[in-house]
Amino acid sequence: MNVSAKSDTLLPEGFEDLAPYLEWALPDQHRRGLKRMSSTFEECKSFYDALTPRMEALIRHLENFPRSAVLDPTNDRLFMLGLAYMDAALPIELGWKSTINEGSFPAERINNVERP
Amino acid sequence: MNEMTKIDPLTDDDFRVDYSDMLSQEQFDLEIEHVFNRSWLVLGHDLEIPNTGDFFVRDLPGLKLNVVVVRGKDGVVRAFHNACQHRGAMLVCEAAGNRRQGLSCPYHGWTYNLDGSVRGITDRDQFPVSDLSTLALKPIRCDVRHTYVFINPDGRAPALDEWLEHVADPTLYEGYFERFHSFDMISAEIEANWKLVADNFSEGYHTLFVHKGTLTDYSDRPDDPMRHLVALEPGKRHTRSGLPANMQHKTIPVEDLAFRHTPKSTPSYYGDSDGLAHGLNFGKLSAWAFDGINLYPNKVFLPGKDFCVEFRIWPISPDRTLVEASTLLPKPKTYGERVAQEYPYALGREVVSEDLSVLERQQKMLASGALKQLNLSFQEFLLALRYRNIRRDTRENVQ
Numbered sequence: 211m212n213v214s215a216k217s218d219t220l221l222p223e224g225f226e227d228l229a230p231y232l233e234w235a236l237p238d239q240h241r242r243g244l245k246r247m248s249s250t251f252e253e254c255k256s257f258y259d260a261l262t263p264r265m266e267a268l269i270r271h272l273e274n275f276p277r278s279a280v281l282d283p284t285n286d287r288l289f290m291l292g293l294a295y296m297d298a299a300l301p302i303e304l305g306w307k308s309t310i311n312e313g314s315f316p317a318e319r320i321n322n323v324e325r326p
Numbered sequence: 327m328n329e330m331t332k333i334d335p336l337t338d339d340d341f342r343v344d345y346s347d348m349l350s351q352e353q354f355d356l357e358i359e360h361v362f363n364r365s366w367l368v369l370g371h372d373l374e375i376p377n378t379g380d381f382f383v384r385d386l387p388g389l390k391l392n393v394v395v396v397r398g399k400d401g402v403v404r405a406f407h408n409a410c411q412h413r414g415a416m417l418v419c420e421a422a423g424n425r426r427q428g429l430s431c432p433y434h435g436w437t438y439n440l441d442g443s444v445r446g447i448t449d450r451d452q453f454p455v456s457d458l459s460t461l462a463l464k465p466i467r468c469d470v471r472h473t474y475v476f477i478n479p480d481g482r483a484p485a486l487d488e489w490l491e492h493v494a495d496p497t498l499y500e501g502y503f504e505r506f507h508s509f510d511m512i513s514a515e516i517e518a519n520w521k522l523v524a525d526n527f528s529e530g531y532h533t534l535f536v537h538k539g540t541l542t543d544y545s546d547r548p549d550d551p552m553r554h555l556v557a558l559e560p561g562k563r564h565t566r567s568g569l570p571a572n573m574q575h576k577t578i579p580v581e582d583l584a585f586r587h588t589p590k591s592t593p594s595y596y597g598d599s600d601g602l603a604h605g606l607n608f609g610k611l612s613a614w615a616f617d618g619i620n621l622y623p624n625k626v627f628l629p630g631k632d633f634c635v636e637f638r639i640w641p642i643s644p645d646r647t648l649v650e651a652s653t654l655l656p657k658p659k660t661y662g663e664r665v666a667q668e669y670p671y672a673l674g675r676e677v678v679s680e681d682l683s684v685l686e687r688q689q690k691m692l693a694s695g696a697l698k699q700l701n702l703s704f705q706e707f708l709l710a711l712r713y714r715n716i717r718r719d720t721r722e723n724v725q
Contacts, residue, residue, distance in 0.1 A: 227364050242676075262579070273662030281661065289661050296668035299580035300676060304539055311539060315514065315682035320675075323511040 221291075222271060222284050228264065231257050234298065235290035240322045242294045247317055248309050251301065254309045258302045261295045270293050288311060334562065340710045343700040347691055349519050356720035361623050366476040366489045367471070368629045368638060369395055371503060372403050373473050378438060379426030383408055383418050388520075388641035390647075393466060393594060394418045395475055396425070398440040405468035405477045406442050410434075411461040429463075438463055453506035473503040476721055477679075481546040488582050491561035493619060498605025499629070507635060507657035511649045512675055518689035520624065520641035521716070523649055526681050527626045527637045528708040530555070530569065536684060540677050544593040545615055546572045554705060555618075557609020563622035563715050565708050566662075568609030571595035587662060591633035591655060591670040592616075592677075599631060606631075620708050622715055632656055635674060645689055651678040684716075 223316050234257055237240045246254060261268075272289055275281060281289055300307045310317075347353055353476035370385045381396040394408040394417065410417050415433035418425070427443055430437045437446040447453060455461065467478040468487040471494070476486055487494045516523060526532065530553050533541055545553040548568060557568030575594060577585075585594055595615045599607035606629055607614045616630035626640040633655055640648040653674040658664040691697075702710050 211361070215713050232483045239671075249352050265583055266586075269583070269662040269664070270398065272665055273660040275661045277660055277664060278678060285661070286700075292662075292665035294698035296580060296584065297672040299578075300540075300668075300672060303578040303580055304542075306539060311676050311679060313536075313539075313683050314676065317679075319514055320682075321513045322675075323513060326400065 219284055221288055221312070225271070225288055227267065228260065228288075231260055231291065232287060234294040235287045236291060236294065238322070239293075239297075241321070242290070242297055243317060245294070246298050246301070249298075249309050250315075251308055254298050255302055257298055258295070261291070265292070265295060272288075329597065334512065336707070336710050336714065340714050341702040341704070341706075343702065343710070344698065344711045345692060345700055346698045348521065349644055349689075351644050353720065354519075354641065356724070357395055357623075358389060358641065360478070360719045360724060361716060362641065364478070364480040364483055364585060365623055366483070366486050366621075367623075368621065369393065369473050371473045372397075372470050373503060373507065374422065375403065376431065376725070377426075377623070379423065379428075380422075381418060381425060381429075382422040383420065383471045386640055388643065389479065391466075391479065392416065394429070395442055395468070395477075400441070401469050402441075403468060403475055404442060405465050405466040405475070406438075406463040407466060407613065411463065412436050412447075413443070414636045417463070433477075444515055451668045462612050464677055472493040472499040487631055489562055489563075490621075491565050492559065493561070493564055493566065493605075493621070495605070498603060500603045501602045502606065502629065503654070505656045506654035511650060511652040512678060512680055513648060516647050516649055516685055517645055518647055519644055519692075519710075520639050520647040522685050522688055522692070523639045523647045524626075524712065525706075525709045526685060527639070528620055528712070529706050531703065532681075532684075536680050537677055540673060541593050542577055542679060545569055545596075546575075552705075555707075556611055557617075559608065560707065560711055563711075565618075565620045565711060566608055566621075567618040567708070568607060568611050569615045569618065570611050570617035571613045572595045573597050573613050584666040587666035588658065589632035589656060591630065591634065591653075595633050601682065602631065618708075620712075622712060623668070633670065636683075645693065649678075649682065 234245055236245055268288060369548060370382055374382055375397045378397055378399050381394055383394050385392050392408040393405050395405045397403055408417050410431040412434055415431050417429055417431050428439050429438050435448040442465055444461045446459045452712055467481060469476050471486055533553060554692040555567045556570050559566040577594060581594060590596055597613040599614055608615060616628045619627050626637040630670050636652045638650040642648055653671055655667050
């Protein structure tokens with residue numbers, strides 16, 4: 211078994227295999243939405259296919275952290291990945307023709323006001 | 327039917343809305359003066375400002391208002407014009423925050439207490455004025471009901487109690503909004519008249535078409551595929567309605583995932599209102615999705631069992647409107663639950679985005695004069711009622 215150094219783990223133990231998808235783990239909804247909308251359907255589906263079998267475990271893992279806590283970077287990345295998935299699943303599961311909802315208002319004209 | 331519309335029912339004529347002059351600058355100016363400047367308007371929830379010194383600022387360009395709403399030391403929520411009384415500098419230049427020690431002007435350092443009174447004037451001796459009370463922040467009438475912060479630019483308007491009609495009772499939504507500590511909001515400026523935007527959020531007739539890619543079957547019933555309102559209680563200005571749920575709604579996998587880890591919200595429903603304040607599911611529907619409360623002129627909220635969707639519609643100019651849309655969900659206990667909540671947040675954003683897309687094109691066609699009259703159905707009752715009130719306020723009853 212390969213025992214790797216713990217100092218720079220990107221994702222929590224058990225989720226290391228999701229590291230190739232960390233480009234989706236962006237820190238705010240605006241950026242996550244843009245990432246989804248600027249991805250091809252195939253790129254989005256690839257992300258979706260990789261995360262789908264892991265999402266139950268991902269959510270259960272993050273249920274160990276109260277919302278009032280501050281996440282360490284490793285778990286924070288997993289959190290952002292999870293948030294990204296819940297949005298990226300929409301085009302795939304709702305049967306859209308692309309990663310942009312047909313007929314929707316231009317995303318660049320919508321402001322997202324996030325509160326924690 | 328509510329007592330008020332028994333006395334003053336809508337007629338067939340009210341469902342044919344004359345649009346020959348509804349989008350003009352003149353009509354807009356009349357609406358600002360006689361509708362918006364005389365109405366109680368919702369700015370947000372007092373839950374956003376729970377602690378002494380908490381504030382938020384709202385910029386309402388169409389009304390030429392910039393308002394700071396602040397929680398005082400005495401717990402009272404007050405609203406002021408966001409202007410230093412020295413030379414009119416904008417006092418608070420952030421959207422929200424806390425100023426426990428009071429408000430201080432960035433221009434010359436004047437300070438105000440949270441109740442608006444002047445605390446300190448820089449280089450005070452150089453000013454001839456002796457009575458500092460004349461320099462207090464200029465207040466705007468402000469009142470809170472159902473955790474909503476209302477303002478009214480008109481000092482002579484009736485009290486909020488009277489204005490709210492059958493939605494005034496403070497126990498209607500008691501304890502309901504307090505669960506929702508998370509707010510997700512989108513805003514956008516639309517090139518369309520505010521009335522078109524308000525109309526859109528006041529009827530479910532369009533949902534079959536505009537939202538076929540998102541809200542696939544949320545209110546379908548075998549005996550009523552047209553998603554009719556089942557409960558409707560209009561007042562003179564405001565209306566409550568009740569929408570049934572499709573208890574055979576077909577879920578998608580991410581929806582199932584989400585609602586294993588957080589209470590159900592759109593487009594899945596529990597169908598009941600058990601344990602909720604008595605104002606909810608006022609129509610006592612056995613399979614209940616949510617209620618719709620339409621507060622004249624520009625506020626809509628759709629409270630369900632564990633969620634609330636809200637809209638505020640602000641006129642900017644005859645062909646420009648600011649839309650604010652929020653999904654309120656219960657405070658997530660864990661980061662895992664917050665991930666689950668991202669599904670209803672994301673879906674809510676997409677649904678509103680679908681609504682906004684049709685409005686600019688509609689504005690274009692109406693502005694071209696392609697039709698002079700809107701032809702409304704009974705399901706568009708809320709539109710007919712609003713247009714009647716607008717007509718009365720801006721034309722028939724102008725003082």
